[in-house]
Amino acid sequence: MDELDKQILNQTVILGSRDLAEAPFSLAELAQSLSLSESQLLTRFKTREQLLHEAVEMVFTSEMAFIADISTRGPRFEYWVNRLLDYFLFHKEETFFILNYGMGLAKASLAKEDLKAYHDNMIFWGKKILCYFALASDEEYFFVWSATFRSFVYAAANIMRGECADGEKTRRLLVTLIGHGMNALMKGPRV
């Protein structure tokens, strides 16, 4: 992958993060924003699907590598939650791009191979990130890590789009929901 490939992928992330449900970005728009022709773009990435696939892979891998690095340092849980939330807030374009095009988030994918890869990736990274847990099976790693990961992405997205404020109340809610679940936020005995 050369410098231009990287630029194309980075620009894909930027444009893909801005998509509205009614208007996904086009290859023509992407090419124009990079002062390239559409055919030049297609010599490097054969289809829009391939381009999106590689861009998702780039963002996902960099997010997971960061999280794994922080996690293996053994931080206290509250610090870990806040640090990860800060990461998603700081990487605004990547967060919205992964929301629009990442697997297992707000997207109904019909691509079985992508979903299988998502499942396997979540197990791979889940085992690294949840290194202080002894979960019973690969499926537990998949469920626990994928649910935890998306909680961060959704919380960051809700803060960045102004649905909730980035304050102590929101962060404390996230720490509790991720760590102890919604029962910890309800009155009375468990029913």
Place this chain on the structure above:
Amino acid sequence: MSSASLSKTTALTLRSIEAVSHYEPNQFSLKDVAKDVGMDEKEFSTFFPAKKDLIRAGWFYIDNDFFEIALAYSKKGENFEKTFNALLDHYLLYPHFIRFALTYDYVFPRRRLPEDYPEYKQMVIDKLVKPLDLKKPTLGDTEIGYQITDHWVRELVLDLELILDGIVPDTPTMRHLMVQIIEDGLFSFNKIPGTPE
């Protein structure tokens, strides 16, 4: 609008939800959907003048259906797990609702807060958060109740999609895991003794 045309709109909304659910996210036009439901494009546009009107009609229908079923099961069920399982059973019969909701429902955040988001949020609070709160109150204010509801509804839809896509098997063990992570969080799972808190 007469009750006859109202029911025609509802029927058309249901057929359109199913049609849209077969497309990759956002990759459809009103012309495509009109053709799929067997209606002339011009007539179709009298019901849904723009793509956003069709999307709104879709999530509005699905959300209200969800509220009704969730509350009915919640009243019948003894606990969250039973309600959650009943909702899984119900929506596995309607996969197109799930595929549509995943991409277009406001429970899944997008970059821009939609203009009608406050209306959507109030609807969720009035029709789901407050009635459920009567059964089991949340600590804190309505906003906390809304965020918790938002969280578990999103998880339910995503879990349904995982089952529908064949990524995870639909077994009692898997269903219990789905509920456990929502109800009791990360620390309800086995931790290696002596590791950081």
